[in-house]
Amino acid sequence: MTTGERVPTAVDPSASRDGSISSGERLSLGVAARLSRYLQVLTQAKKMGKETISSRELSDYTHVNPTQIRRDFSGFGKFGKRGVGYNVDALVSQIRKILRTSGQHNIALFGAGHLGQAIASSDIFADHGFRVVAIFDTDRRKIGQTVGPTKVRHASELRAVVEDEDIVVGVLAVPTAAAQSIADDLVEAGVKIIFNYSEALLQVPPEVTVHTSSPAVDLLYALYFYLT
Amino acid sequence: MTTGERVPTAVDPSASRDGSISSGERLSLGVAARLSRYLQVLTQAKKMGKETISSRELSDYTHVNPTQIRRDFSGFGKFGKRGVGYNVDALVSQIRKILRTSGQHNIALFGAGHLGQAIASSDIFADHGFRVVAIFDTDRRKIGQTVGPTKVRHASELRAVVEDEDIVVGVLAVPTAAAQSIADDLVEAGVKIIFNYSEALLQVPPEVTVHTSSPAVDLLYALYFYLT
DNA sequence: TAGATTGTTAATCGATTAACAATC
DNA sequence: TAGATTGTTAATCGATTAACAATC
Numbered sequence: 494m495t496t497g498e499r500v501p502t503a504v505d506p507s508a509s510r511d512g513s514i515s516s517g518e519r520l521s522l523g524v525a526a527r528l529s530r531y532l533q534v535l536t537q538a539k540k541m542g543k544e545t546i547s548s549r550e551l552s553d554y555t556h557v558n559p560t561q562i563r564r565d566f567s568g569f570g571k572f573g574k575r576g577v578g579y580n581v582d583a584l585v586s587q588i589r590k591i592l593r594t595s596g597q598h599n600i601a602l603f604g605a606g607h608l609g610q611a612i613a614s615s616d617i618f619a620d621h622g623f624r625v626v627a628i629f630d631t632d633r634r635k636i637g638q639t640v641g642p643t644k645v646r647h648a649s650e651l652r653a654v655v656e657d658e659d660i661v662v663g664v665l666a667v668p669t670a671a672a673q674s675i676a677d678d679l680v681e682a683g684v685k686i687i688f689n690y691s692e693a694l695l696q697v698p699p700e701v702t703v704h705t706s707s708p709a710v711d712l713l714y715a716l717y718f719y720l721t
Numbered sequence: 722m723t724t725g726e727r728v729p730t731a732v733d734p735s736a737s738r739d740g741s742i743s744s745g746e747r748l749s750l751g752v753a754a755r756l757s758r759y760l761q762v763l764t765q766a767k768k769m770g771k772e773t774i775s776s777r778e779l780s781d782y783t784h785v786n787p788t789q790i791r792r793d794f795s796g797f798g799k800f801g802k803r804g805v806g807y808n809v810d811a812l813v814s815q816i817r818k819i820l821r822t823s824g825q826h827n828i829a830l831f832g833a834g835h836l837g838q839a840i841a842s843s844d845i846f847a848d849h850g851f852r853v854v855a856i857f858d859t860d861r862r863k864i865g866q867t868v869g870p871t872k873v874r875h876a877s878e879l880r881a882v883v884e885d886e887d888i889v890v891g892v893l894a895v896p897t898a899a900a901q902s903i904a905d906d907l908v909e910a911g912v913k914i915i916f917n918y919s920e921a922l923l924q925v926p927p928e929v930t931v932h933t934s935s936p937a938v939d940l941l942y943a944l945y946f947y948l949t
Numbered sequence: 950t951a952g953a954t955t956g957t958t959a960a961t962c963g964a965t966t967a968a969c970a971a972t973c
Numbered sequence: 974t975a976g977a978t979t980g981t982t983a984a985t986c987g988a989t990t991a992a993c994a995a996t997c
Contacts, residue, residue, distance in 0.1 A: 519949050523987070529941040537897075537920050547954065554922050554933075558989060560957095567956055575955040576997040592945050608843075611836035616897075617920060617937045661947065662940060669765075669844075686943050688936070692765050692845060694782050702947070704939050705782075708916070709845045711932050712890060713757040715914050717820050719889065719930070721747050751963070775978065786965060788981095795980055803979040804973040 525592065527565055530555045532588045536620050539581050547578035597622050599658050601684075603675050604666035605630040605638070605645045608690060612666055613640045623662070627654045631671070648675065655682040664688040676703075753820065755793055758783045760816045764848050767809050775806035825850050827886050829912075831903050832894035833858040833866070833873045836918060840894055841868045854886045859899070876903065883910040892916040904931075 520528070534554045538546055548559040555562075566572050566579070572587055573579045589595045600618065602609055602625050612618070613625050628640055629648045638645050646654070654660065663679040665672050665687065672693035679687055680701055689695055689705040697703055748756070762782045766774055776787040783790075794800050794807070800815055801807045817823045828846065830837055830853050840846070841853050856868055857876045866873050874882070882888065891907040893900050893915065900921035907915055908929055917923055917933040925931055 520945065521987075522946075525942045525945045526938075529938045529945075530935070532941065533935050533938045534922060537922050540920075541922070549954080559954095560990065560992095561988065563955060564957080564988090571956075573955050574997055575995070576953045578954065592941060593948050594941055594944060598944065606839070607835045608839035611834070611839055611894075612936075614835070617935065618940070620920075621937045621941055623937065623940060661944070686940075686947055688940060688943075692768075692848075694762060694765050694769070702943050704943055706934075706936055706939070707758070707761050707845065708840075708934055709849045709851065710754075710757045710761045711934070712846070712851060712914075712916060713760065713820060713822055713849055714753045715916075715930050715932055716822060716826065716889070717748065717753045717757075718750075719913055720821050749963075777978080787978095788966065788968095789964065791979060792964095792981080799980075801979050802973055803971070804977045806978065 520591070524565060524568075527555075527557055527561070528588050528592055530557070531562070531565075532585065532592070532621070535581055535585045535588070539585060543581055545578045546581055546584070548573075550578075594622060597624055598662065599624055599626045599660045600662040600664055600688075601625075601627045601629065601651070601654065601658075601660045601679075602664045602666060603629045603648070604668075605632070605635045605640055606666065609666040610640050612664065612690075613643065625664075626658045626660065648678070651678055652682050655679075655684060660684060662686045662688060664690070665693075666690045669693045748819070752793060752796075755783075755785055755789070756816050756820055758785070759790070759793075760813065760820070760849070763809055763813050763816070767813060771809055773806045774809055774812070776801075778806075822850060825852055826890065827852055827854045827888045828890040828892055828916075829853075829855045829857065829879070829882065829886075829888045829907075830892045830894060831857045831876070832896075833860070833863045833868055834894065837894040838868050840892065840918075841871065851890070853892075854888065855882045876906070879906055880910050883907075883912060888912060890914045890916060892918070893921075894918045897921045 531551060534551060535546065548562040551557070551562050552559040563573070569587065569591055572584055600623050602613060605628055609628065613628060618625065625643060628643050628645045629651060630636065630645050631648050635645050636647050661684065663675075663684045663686070665675060667675060669691045672689060672691040673695055676687055676695045676697060680697055685701050687695065687697065687701060687703045689703055695703050695705070759779060762779060763774065776790040779785070779790050780787040791801070797815065797819055800812055828851050830841060833856055837856065841856060846853065853871060856871050856873045857879060858864065858873050859876050863873050864875050889912065891903075891912045891914070893903060895903060897919040900917060900919040901923055904915055904923045904925060908925055913929055915923065915925065915929060915931045917931055923931050923933070
C-alpha cells in the first residue's frame with residue numbers, strides 16, 4: 494500500500510479528471526516534463542546527502558508551485574509524511590518507475606569539439622542512465638582520439654553503430670551548417686530522438702522528435718522580468 | 722496602424738481577458754517564454770534567408786500550437802498577411818520591442834574549460850544581444866589566456882568588473898562543487914540573474930533568479946513518450 | 950502537545966483546440 | 974478566381990492558487 498503501484502478505482506473520482514494515472518494511460522506532456530524536473534533535483538539532493546525534502550524546497554529549485562508538486566505526486570500514491578516531507582531515495586524510485594526510465598539508454602554524440610567534450614565528460618546524462626557509447630566527428634585529425642573512455646569515430650560508421658549498440662538518442666554538438674545532414678543520417682538509421690545543440694532548424698519526419706536546446710531563449714525571458 | 726504599438730481600448734473585449742497587453746502591464750510568464758522561443762526560431766530563419774513564415778512552420782519548430790501562436794501575436798497587433806504568413810524581419814522587430822530586448826546586455830562567464838569555451842564561441846548569445854565581456858577562472862594556468870577576443874581573468878576581479886562593465890547576467894560553466902561559492906560572490910556583487918550549467922542546487926536570496934540548464938531533463942521526458 | 954507539511958478540495962486562470970469567416 | 978493562412982470566437986482542458994483538515 495505504500496510503495497506499490499496504485500490502480501485507480503471508481504472510489505477515486507479524481508483519477509479520470511486529471512491525466513495522472515499510473516498504469517495503462519500515458520502521462521500528459523506537462524506531468525511528464527515536471528516529473529523529469531523533480532527527478533533532476535532529487536538526484537542532486539541525494540548526492541548532497543539530503544534524506545528528506547519538502548514540496549516547498551522542491552518548488553524553490555524547480556519554480557513549480559508547491560501545491561502542484563504535491564498534486565503531481567498524490568495522483569500516484571501517498572509518498573510523503575505529513576510534517577516531514579518526502580523521502581528523497583523513495584521518491585527517486587517512484588518517479589523512475591512512473592517515467593519508466595530505470596534502465597540504461599545508449600546515446601551517440603556528434604562533434605568532438607569543446608561542446609562535445611563537455612557533454613561527454615559531464616555527469617548529467619550518466620546520472621539519468623544515459624550512456625555515451627559512441628562519439629563521431631568528420632575531422633580526420635580527431636578520429637581515433639579518445640574522449641574519456643570513448644574513441645572518436647568517423648561519421649560513416651554511424652549506421653553500423655546504431656544497430657550494434659541499440660542507440661535511441663542522437664546528440665548534435667556540431668556547427669549549425671553540419672547539423673541537418675547528420676540529422677538525415679540519424680533518421681535513416683532509425684533513431685527517433687534527436688537532441689540538437691546547434692542553432693539549426695532541423696527538418697525531420699513526424700515520427701522523429703527534435704529537441705533544440707536554446708539557452709539564450711531562457712536568458713531572454715529571464716531578462717524581461719528583470720527589466721520590467 | 723500596421724507596425725505601431727496598439728493601445729488596448731474598451732472596444733477590444735479580449736484585452737483584459739488574456740495577459741497580452743502591450744503597454745504598461747507585464748507579460749505573463751507563459752507569453753514571455755513563448756515569445757522568446759519564437760524569437761530564437763525567427764532569428765535562425767532570418768539567417769537562412771527566409772522572408773516569410775507561417776504559424777504552422779513556427780509550430781513545427783517550437784512545438785507550440787499554431788492557433789496559440791497566432792493568438793500570442795494578435796494580442797499586440799495584426800502582424801501577418803492572410804494567405805501568406807508573417808514577415809520574418811518585421812516579426813523579429815515586433816517581438817524584440819515587446820520583450821524590450823533590443824539593446825546589448827553584458828554577461829560574465831565563469832569557467833574557461835570545455836563548456837566555457839563552447840559558450841564563449843557560440844553565436845547563440847551574441848544573436849540575442851548578449852555579449853560575453855569577461856571570463857573568469859580560478860586555475861592560474863588559464864589566467865591571461867584568451868578565449869576568442871576575451872582574456873581569462875581571476876575570479877577575485879569579479880566585483881570590479883561587474884561594476885565597470887554593467888554586468889546583468891552571470892553564467893556558471895564550472896564544476897558543481899565550485900558553483901555555490903561563485904553564486905555567492907555574484908549575489909554580493911549585485912548580479913540578479915544567474916545562469917547555472919552545473920548540477921548544483923544553488924541557494925540565493927529571493928530577488929535573484931537562478932536558471933539551471935538541465936539537458937538530461939528534456940531527454941528523460943522525450944524518452945518517456947518514445948517508450949510509451 | 951505544538952509545529953510543520955502533506956493530501957485534497959474548490960475556485961480561478963491560462964492554454965489548447967476546432968472551427969471558420971475574412972482576406973491576401 | 975482558387976488556395977492558403979490569418980485573426981478570432983467558443984468550448985474544453987489542464988495549471989495555478991488559497992485554504993484547511995488530517996496527521997506525522
